[in-house]
Amino acid sequence: MEDKLSQNKVLEEVTGSDYKYGFVSDIENDAAPVGLNEDTIRLISAKKEEPEWLLEFRLKAYRHWLKLEEPDWALIHHPPINYQDIIYYSAPKKKKELASLDEVDPELLDTFNKLGIPLEEQKVLAGVAVDAVIDSVSVKTTFKDTLSKHGIIFSSFSDAVKDHPNLVKKYLASVVPYTDNYFAALNSAVFSDGSFVYIPKGVRCPIELSTYFRINAANTGQFERTLIVADDDAYVSYLEGCTAPMRDENQLHAAIVEIVVMNNAEVKYSTVQNWYPGDKEGRGGIYNFVTKRAACKGVNSKVSWTQVETGSAITWKYPSCVLMGDNSVGEFYSVAVTNNHQQADTGTKMIHLGKNTKSTIISKGISAGKSNNSYRGLVRVSKKADGARNYSQCDSLLLGDKCGAHTFPYIQTANDSAIVEHEATTSKISDEQLFYCQQRGIETEKAIGLIVNGYAKEVLNKLPMEFAVEAQKLLAITLEGSVG
Amino acid sequence: MKSKNKIITPLEKELLKVAEAKVLSLEKKSGSDFEELHKALKVFKEKGLPDKNLEKWRNTDLFEWYQKPFSPVAEKEKFTKEVDDIFQCTVQGFDSNVVSILNGHYYSPERTTLQSFKNGLIIGSLAKAKTQYPQYFKKYYNKIAPVDTNEITAVNTLFAEDGVFIYVPDGVEVELPVQLIKLVNKRGLMLNTHNLIVLGKNSSFTFLHCDDSINHDDSFINTLTEVHLGENASLDLYKLQNINDETVLLNSSFFSMERNSRLKVNVLTFNGGSIRNELHVNLNGEGAEADLSGLYLMDKKQHIDNQVYVNHNAPHCNSNEVFKGILDEEASAVFNGYIFVERDAQKTNAFQRNNNILMTSTAKVNTMPFLEIYADDVQCSHGATVGQLDNEAMFYLMQRGIPFEDARMLLMFAFAAEITDDIKIETLKTNIDDMVKKRLRGELSICDRCVLHCTTPDKPIEFEIDLSKI
Numbered sequence: 001m002e003d004k005l006s007q008n009k010v011l012e013e014v015t016g017s018d019y020k021y022g023f024v025s026d027i028e029n030d031a032a033p034v035g036l037n038e039d040t041i042r043l044i045s046a047k048k049e050e051p052e053w054l055l056e057f058r059l060k061a062y063r064h065w066l067k068l069e070e071p072d073w074a075l076i077h078h079p080p081i082n083y084q085d086i087i088y089y090s091a092p093k094k095k096k097e098l099a100s101l102d103e104v105d106p107e108l109l110d111t112f113n114k115l116g117i118p119l120e121e122q123k124v125l126a127g128v129a130v131d132a133v134i135d136s137v138s139v140k141t142t143f144k145d146t147l148s149k150h151g152i153i154f155s156s157f158s159d160a161v162k163d164h165p166n167l168v169k170k171y172l173a174s175v176v177p178y179t180d181n182y183f184a185a186l187n188s189a190v191f192s193d194g195s196f197v198y199i200p201k202g203v204r205c206p207i208e209l210s211t212y213f214r215i216n217a218a219n220t221g222q223f224e225r226t227l228i229v230a231d232d233d234a235y236v237s238y239l240e241g242c243t244a245p246m247r248d249e250n251q252l253h254a255a256i257v258e259i260v261v262m263n264n265a266e267v268k269y270s271t272v273q274n275w276y277p278g279d280k281e282g283r284g285g286i287y288n289f290v291t292k293r294a295a296c297k298g299v300n301s302k303v304s305w306t307q308v309e310t311g312s313a314i315t316w317k318y319p320s321c322v323l324m325g326d327n328s329v330g331e332f333y334s335v336a337v338t339n340n341h342q343q344a345d346t347g348t349k350m351i352h353l354g355k356n357t358k359s360t361i362i363s364k365g366i367s368a369g370k371s372n373n374s375y376r377g378l379v380r381v382s383k384k385a386d387g388a389r390n391y392s393q394c395d396s397l398l399l400g401d402k403c404g405a406h407t408f409p410y411i412q413t414a415n416d417s418a419i420v421e422h423e424a425t426t427s428k429i430s431d432e433q434l435f436y437c438q439q440r441g442i443e444t445e446k447a448i449g450l451i452v453n454g455y456a457k458e459v460l461n462k463l464p465m466e467f468a469v470e471a472q473k474l475l476a477i478t479l480e481g482s483v484g
Numbered sequence: 485m486k487s488k489n490k491i492i493t494p495l496e497k498e499l500l501k502v503a504e505a506k507v508l509s510l511e512k513k514s515g516s517d518f519e520e521l522h523k524a525l526k527v528f529k530e531k532g533l534p535d536k537n538l539e540k541w542r543n544t545d546l547f548e549w550y551q552k553p554f555s556p557v558a559e560k561e562k563f564t565k566e567v568d569d570i571f572q573c574t575v576q577g578f579d580s581n582v583v584s585i586l587n588g589h590y591y592s593p594e595r596t597t598l599q600s601f602k603n604g605l606i607i608g609s610l611a612k613a614k615t616q617y618p619q620y621f622k623k624y625y626n627k628i629a630p631v632d633t634n635e636i637t638a639v640n641t642l643f644a645e646d647g648v649f650i651y652v653p654d655g656v657e658v659e660l661p662v663q664l665i666k667l668v669n670k671r672g673l674m675l676n677t678h679n680l681i682v683l684g685k686n687s688s689f690t691f692l693h694c695d696d697s698i699n700h701d702d703s704f705i706n707t708l709t710e711v712h713l714g715e716n717a718s719l720d721l722y723k724l725q726n727i728n729d730e731t732v733l734l735n736s737s738f739f740s741m742e743r744n745s746r747l748k749v750n751v752l753t754f755n756g757g758s759i760r761n762e763l764h765v766n767l768n769g770e771g772a773e774a775d776l777s778g779l780y781l782m783d784k785k786q787h788i789d790n791q792v793y794v795n796h797n798a799p800h801c802n803s804n805e806v807f808k809g810i811l812d813e814e815a816s817a818v819f820n821g822y823i824f825v826e827r828d829a830q831k832t833n834a835f836q837r838n839n840n841i842l843m844t845s846t847a848k849v850n851t852m853p854f855l856e857i858y859a860d861d862v863q864c865s866h867g868a869t870v871g872q873l874d875n876e877a878m879f880y881l882m883q884r885g886i887p888f889e890d891a892r893m894l895l896m897f898a899f900a901a902e903i904t905d906d907i908k909i910e911t912l913k914t915n916i917d918d919m920v921k922k923r924l925r926g927e928l929s930i931c932d933r934c935v936l937h938c939t940t941p942d943k944p945i946e947f948e949i950d951l952s953k954i
Contacts, residue, residue, distance in 0.1 A: 398860035416842035
């Protein structure tokens with residue numbers, strides 16, 4: 001009897017979740033068998049009709065990966081990941097087309113409304129068949145025209161391999177080699193797809209690639225790979241992810257982002273990550289292990305990372321800047337919010353190699369519930385980096401007495417003309433601030449949202465305008481129910 | 485678990501050989517002592533000596549030192565001459581009760597090996613105290629730093645036979661500071677000593693711990709100090725380190741602090757081949773306060789590593805860390821501060837700061853000020869800077885006619901003064917100030933004499949500066 005009950009429960013859960021996420025599980029059609037071995041990799045490569053050199057690259061990465069051990073230095077805890085229990089390739093999942101918004105999970109709609117996402121876009125994101133699809137297609141083509149007029153290449157990684165093999169070959173793994181770390185090796189072996197951006201010399205990308213991306217529906221594969229190349233004097237602003245909650249089924253995400261910046265070029269990379277964080281008891285949720293790195297190869301080049309991390313059960317992510325060119329500039333602005341049982345170990349690396357290189361780190365951690373939030377950052381000034389300058393500030397805010405906020409900065413200086421500063425504070429929202437808001441009739445929850453937003457303002461201001469507004473609301477939503 | 489053999493280097497092999505023989509010879513005797521030894525041997529076999537593959541040691545690589553098979557056994561020398569004859573330590577006007585350790589053994593005439601005073605204060609050799617006061621050992625020895633804490637404690641337990649034992653009973657305020665002078669006069673020794681300091685309720689005590697070299701012989705010193713502070717007890721601890729360039733000094737101090745106790749530590753490092761100071765401060769009782777500061781002035785190829793762990797285990801505790809250093813030539817420095825605030829340790833105030841000045845492009849600094857916080861009602865901050873002397877300040881001084889060298893010296897001295905100003909004993913402070921000045925001028929070489937043996941400063945500290953111009 002009991003068996004039957006639990007069986008029913010499992011069934012219910014399975015069917016329930018199937019509906020909730022709006023996916024159809026037709027993986028049998030076009031999927032690799034469970035597990036990882038060289039055959040899997042050959043299969044992936046064959047399915048994607050990849051050239052020989054890319055398969056070689058994948059296999060080399062895989063063989064290296066076998067030699068590595070999963071890193072354990074981060075302040076995160078999770079049950080061991082069984083890498084043989086994952087399907088490494090399946091055809092892009094098709095979402096079940098819903099007839100109208102009425103069929104969409106009301107919780108999801110609620111969140112959309114709170115974020116203030118336009119109705120049309122809501123439909124796209126939730127997977128509703130939209131009549132206005134033509135509309136978005138036309139928008140897409142307009143963008144495509146604009147981009148190609150400037151000679152900008154912006155396509156999926158697989159397309160880029162086919163259409164621009166030389167460019168991909170030249171820059172692939174030039175910033176993050178497959179030997180870099182455990183998850184980078186894994187990604188290099190099995191990466192599914194991603195984006196490729198090339199901005200030619202002297203071109204200033206007229207639109208924020210984010211706009212395009214959003215309508216294009218974020219192609220968040222399990223093992224994404226992004227490669228952005230900004231040639232001399234180029235400029236691009238790129239936004240990854242989406243403020244809307246991504247109900248993704250995949251447990252493990254290991255992505256790589258590589259950015260190459262040449263002379264006088266500038267790349268602005270913004271991320272809003274709001275993947276499924278697991279439920280209130282810490283069950284489920286995405287494990288997000290990402291390697292992101294930018295190489296400022298040219299003189300006067302500039303890279304700016306801005307990230308708002310609110311989702312994922314585990315975030316393991318250190319967007320880095322290798323400042324090779326003289327006078328190059330690296331910036332890192334981050335807001336990481338953790339609630340319930342979420343764990344975040346995130347920060348940056350600033351490697352100063354060129355002369356007069358400059359870096360700025362502003363990190364704001366907010367922990368609530370039973371979560372743990374760590375900043376881990378490295379600033380290294382090499383011997384030849386004369387006149388290097390770094391300023392780091394990482395603040396932590398604690399909401400509640402069950403959470404943790406940690407700071408692990410590493411500062412390595414080997415140059416006497418470098419100036420490196422690091423500052424950090426940890427505190428909670430003061431009773432005075434809360435009282436001030438409350439006595440003016442603002443509810444506790446709203447007041448906390450207000451204060452948190454003020455605290456994170458420095459970083460949110462760096463986001464492209466339209467996303468800044470949404471990100472602010474997102475903060476409030478993530479912290480919902482954390483007061484008590 | 486890797487089954488890699490951890491005993492590889494000549495020093496490790498030598499240590500293992502001696503340790504195994506020692507354990508074997510003691511096999512017949514049983515008792516807790518033997519159990520500890522056995523445990524230590526097991527840990528040592530498993531872990532060996534710390535190498536840079538360990539996260540905590542990645543910036544301090546002693547591998548080169550492990551190539552020398554230092555001998556962990558030293559004969560106890562008969563007391564033939566006063567310490568003053570071997571090594572003179574006279575700080576003018578500085579009155580202290582001097583105890584000394586020579587080659588790892590307590591060095592004194594027989595009658596003063598273990599002194600007990602009228603007020604109940606006990607000062608003396610750890611080896612002797614162990615047999616005479618077993619009750620204290622049962623209660624305090626190896627309690628804060630159990631054998632298997634890390635590689636260093638295991639090695640120390642294996643070989644340490646002596647050290648200093650100090651017991652301050654409840655309510656006793658000891659006015660005369662105790663000064664420990666640790667000396668080595670033979671080459672090729674690895675010296676393990678274990679000190680135990682117990683402060684009873686409402687007591688107060690001042691301790692100077694000096695590590696010196698008599699000559700330029702090489703040695704490997706591994707000191708473990710356990711300090712228990714009872715309720716409302718107060719301890720001022722000064723560590724002075726001025727050893728030769730051929731010496732490795734590992735200095736681990738563990739503190740356990742009860743309610744309302746106060747601890748002040750001042751680590752002053754002037755010279756040494758490779759020095760690693762570990763301070764483990766456990767704030768176990770409400771209202772405890774720890775004030776930790778350090779100054780390091782290194783040059784040549786010297787290396788200094790300060791590891792400062794502060795564990796806030798109880799609410800309402802305060803801790804403050806300030807470590808500053810000036811690095812010249814090819815010197816390298818590591819600072820790793822670790823503030824840990826336990827879940828229920830509310831109302832904690834914890835601050836840490838590390839400032840460094842690099843004088844040359846070959847000097848190196850690694851600084852890691854960490855915070856790990858599990859309580860929400862806390863105020864914690866940390867800061868770290870690496871830089872040079874302020875150009876504007878230099879300009880200010882020079883435009884008023886102060887020569888470059890003097891201006892530079894003045895600014896460095898001012899940088900160090902934040903730490904030295906904190907020394908409460910006036911005569912000691914004057915001497916240290918003078919030493920800092922000499923060190924910065926490159927005049928203080930390691931001595932055939934004590935750190936404190938600078939007699940009176942030749943002249944008051946002055947910078948040949950016409951102050952009326954400023």
